[in-house]
Amino acid sequence: MRTLKKEYLLHLMLLPGVIVTLIYAYGPMAGLVMAFQQFEPLAGFFRSDFVGFDNFRYVFELPDFKQVLWNTIVISVFKMVLFLLVPLILALLLNEVTRRWFSRFIQSAIFLPFFLSWTVLGGVIIELFSLNGPVNGLLGALHMEPIMFMLDNNWFRGIVIGSDVWKGMGYNMIVMLAAITGIHATLYEAAEVDGAGRWKQMIHITLPGMAPILILLGVLSLGGILNAGFEQILIMYNPTVYEGADIIDTFVYRLGMFSQQFGPAAAVGFFKSVISLALVAVTYYAAYKYNNYRIF
Amino acid sequence: MHKPTISRRLFVITNTLVLSLITLLGIIPFVHLLSISLSSNTAAMAGEVRLWPVGFNLDAYRYLGEKVEFFRSFRVSLTRVVLGTAVNMLLVFITAYPLSKSNHQFKFRTPYVWFFAITMFFGGGLIPTYMVVKNTGLIDSVWALILPGALNVWNMVLMLNFFRTIPKELEEAATIDGAGHWRILWRIYLPVSLPSIATIGLFTIVGHWNSWFDGILYLNSPEKYPLQTYLSTLIMSINSQMTSISIEQIKAMENLSEKTLRTAQIFMGALPIMVVYPFLQKYFVKGMTVGSVKE
Numbered sequence: 155m156r157t158l159k160k161e162y163l164l165h166l167m168l169l170p171g172v173i174v175t176l177i178y179a180y181g182p183m184a185g186l187v188m189a190f191q192q193f194e195p196l197a198g199f200f201r202s203d204f205v206g207f208d209n210f211r212y213v214f215e216l217p218d219f220k221q222v223l224w225n226t227i228v229i230s231v232f233k234m235v236l237f238l239l240v241p242l243i244l245a246l247l248l249n250e251v252t253r254r255w256f257s258r259f260i261q262s263a264i265f266l267p268f269f270l271s272w273t274v275l276g277g278v279i280i281e282l283f284s285l286n287g288p289v290n291g292l293l294g295a296l297h298m299e300p301i302m303f304m305l306d307n308n309w310f311r312g313i314v315i316g317s318d319v320w321k322g323m324g325y326n327m328i329v330m331l332a333a334i335t336g337i338h339a340t341l342y343e344a345a346e347v348d349g350a351g352r353w354k355q356m357i358h359i360t361l362p363g364m365a366p367i368l369i370l371l372g373v374l375s376l377g378g379i380l381n382a383g384f385e386q387i388l389i390m391y392n393p394t395v396y397e398g399a400d401i402i403d404t405f406v407y408r409l410g411m412f413s414q415q416f417g418p419a420a421a422v423g424f425f426k427s428v429i430s431l432a433l434v435a436v437t438y439y440a441a442y443k444y445n446n447y448r449i450f
Numbered sequence: 451m452h453k454p455t456i457s458r459r460l461f462v463i464t465n466t467l468v469l470s471l472i473t474l475l476g477i478i479p480f481v482h483l484l485s486i487s488l489s490s491n492t493a494a495m496a497g498e499v500r501l502w503p504v505g506f507n508l509d510a511y512r513y514l515g516e517k518v519e520f521f522r523s524f525r526v527s528l529t530r531v532v533l534g535t536a537v538n539m540l541l542v543f544i545t546a547y548p549l550s551k552s553n554h555q556f557k558f559r560t561p562y563v564w565f566f567a568i569t570m571f572f573g574g575g576l577i578p579t580y581m582v583v584k585n586t587g588l589i590d591s592v593w594a595l596i597l598p599g600a601l602n603v604w605n606m607v608l609m610l611n612f613f614r615t616i617p618k619e620l621e622e623a624a625t626i627d628g629a630g631h632w633r634i635l636w637r638i639y640l641p642v643s644l645p646s647i648a649t650i651g652l653f654t655i656v657g658h659w660n661s662w663f664d665g666i667l668y669l670n671s672p673e674k675y676p677l678q679t680y681l682s683t684l685i686m687s688i689n690s691q692m693t694s695i696s697i698e699q700i701k702a703m704e705n706l707s708e709k710t711l712r713t714a715q716i717f718m719g720a721l722p723i724m725v726v727y728p729f730l731q732k733y734f735v736k737g738m739t740v741g742s743v744k745e
Contacts, residue, residue: 160630160631161556161557163630163631163632164547164548164551164556164631165548165558167544167545167547167548167631167635168544168545168548168549168562170541170544170545171541171544171545171566171601171606172562172565174541174597174600174601175565175566175569175601175603177582177586178579178582178583178597178598178599178600179569179573179574180569181574181578181579181582182573182574182575182578182579182581182582183572183573183574183578184574184578185574185578185579185581185582186574186575186578188577188578188581195581195584198585199581244469244472247465247468247469248469250461250462250465251465251466251469252462256466256469259473260469260470260472260473262727262728262731263473263476263477264472264473264476265731265734265735266476266724266727267476269656269660269723269727269734270660270720270723270724271659271660271661271662271678271719271720272660272662273660273662273678273681273682273685273716273719274678274681274716274719274720276682276685277483277681277684277685277712277713277716278479278480278482278483278716279479280685280688280689281482281483281486281713282479282482284497285497286495286496286497287497288482288497288500290497291497291500304689320476328735351458352458352461384663385662385663388663388686389682389685389686389689390689391689392689403576406575406576406577407576410576410577410580411577411580411667416577416581419576419577420575420577420578423574423575423576423577423578424575426575427572427573427574427575431571431572434571435571
């Protein structure tokens with residue numbers, strides 16, 4: 155076999171990607187030194203004073219920080235569980251639909267919000283749950299007092315979780331449906347011969363057949379436990395619900411961009427990146443062990 | 451096939467009803483949004499509008515036609531989508547091609563792969579990234595929305611995996627005919643990869659159209675905002691006023707903003723995607739299942 159001699163061309167092709175990645179991915183990683191600095195924008199990364207772990211100590215002692223960490227974990231754990239459960243139920247129900255056009259139509263409708271931005275969906279949600287919006291209208295029709303959903307910490311958290319599931323559930327549903335299609339038809343035929351009904355077939359064939367993809371989706375989502383949905387919460391929240399819905403990312407954003415406390419903000423970011431990296435490493439290893447899953 | 455039992459028939463009916471209900475619940479919010487934008491402002495503010503416009507009129511859309519901010523940001527969004535998608539796709543192609551070679555063909559493949567892969571798992575985070583974008587002089591330029599994410603590593607990996615499924619014989623035949631790497635990429639790899647390119651391209655286009663936070667972060671002048679960033683300022687300005695305690699105050703506040711116009715703008719922000727979505731959905735689905743379920 156004759157191979158191409160011009161290997162330098164391959165390096166040349168990679169050059170633009172390497173430059174962009176070096177500047178905008180590795181640059182910020184190097185920029186994490188600011189977490190250990192009394193960072194002054196004018197002095198930059200190179201001339202700001204080093205202060206050791208002062209920024210970390212300062213942030214961890216802030217009264218809000220514990221609450222922020224707690225909010226992040228609560229919101230993302232709820233989201234993680236529902237992102238498995240809801241799509242699973244939808245996929246199983248859709249699997250029982252025999253008319254293809256109907257199944258297709260439902261899938262399309264459920265998948266649609268996935269492609270819309272949080273500005274649009276946030277606007278819709280705020281309108282739906284506003285004081286004279288349709289949800290309160292419905293409560294009024296049932297002779298119930300109106301609820302200030304967007305100003306109540308408990309309700310707001312629920313709305314954040316619910317609306318994210320609404321936006322994203324189509325994705326996992328499609329992946330799960332694909333997994334169901336991959337189950338061999340002969341298994342169902344054999345079950346039918348043995349007299350198993352649809353319910354038994356689901357319990358003993360469909361669900362076990364889906365187990366690998368369920369484990370995979372679950373395990374991979376663990377790496378994002380400190381991502382509770384930055385853009386969503388940023389567009390939907392207001393100072394009244396900081397107590398229940400302020401998460402690490404929104405906290406960092408305000409600390410850095412509004413309070414100009416760059417060092418402490420970067421320290422929180424650093425803390426988050428390191429934990430996420432550890433989780434991703436563990437979960438990818440687990441996914442590889444369980445399912446032979448590799449990205450390359 | 452044998453006849454379905456009664457319980458089976460009952461299940462099918464309930465199932466159809468439940469799924470229809472879920473679908474309806476997903477569609478109603480958008481119908482409601484559209485109805486508000488087509489209603490009279492007084493009816494919209496009083497919360498009388500449900501699924502059908504009350505006091506039907508097109509004023510909001512007429513006013514929208516004269517709204518400078520809306521059209522300006524719409525134009526910025528178009529520029530961003532075209533420019534950003536071109537840059538993203540080009541970088542995906544020329545980066546995925548060398549990395550799709552075997553280690554035998556390209557000695558340094560593995561270090562390069564690691565160089566890119568690490569960025570999928572570790573990042574500097576918001577504040578350091580902002581500082582780098584600032585130091586490279588991109589603040590307040592449309593390039594701030596394009597260059598930091600110019601190479602989407604995930605898409606590049608999808609492309610790379612597709613390139614690897616292309617039969618080696620095609621390439622060997624071309625090499626014997628004297629074709630170099632560029633010709634092989636443009637004349638052989640890309641034409642046979644059209645379905646994958648369509649998927650990645652669509653995700654890229656939708657991503658650029660939908661992004662709004664980078665505009666808030668990197669752009670100082672509102673006249674440079676893309677549409678979604680402009681819309682986000684409309685929504686966030688309501689939120690910041692929402693801290694008032696009494697119901698009366700909130701009601702008064704909600705009335706101040708021009709509800710129908712705001713709603714019309716949000717609806718227009720979603721419209722392009724809703725219009726093309728039914729036709730392109732199969733490409734989206736295809737690309738996803740390629741990425742997540744691997745044999």
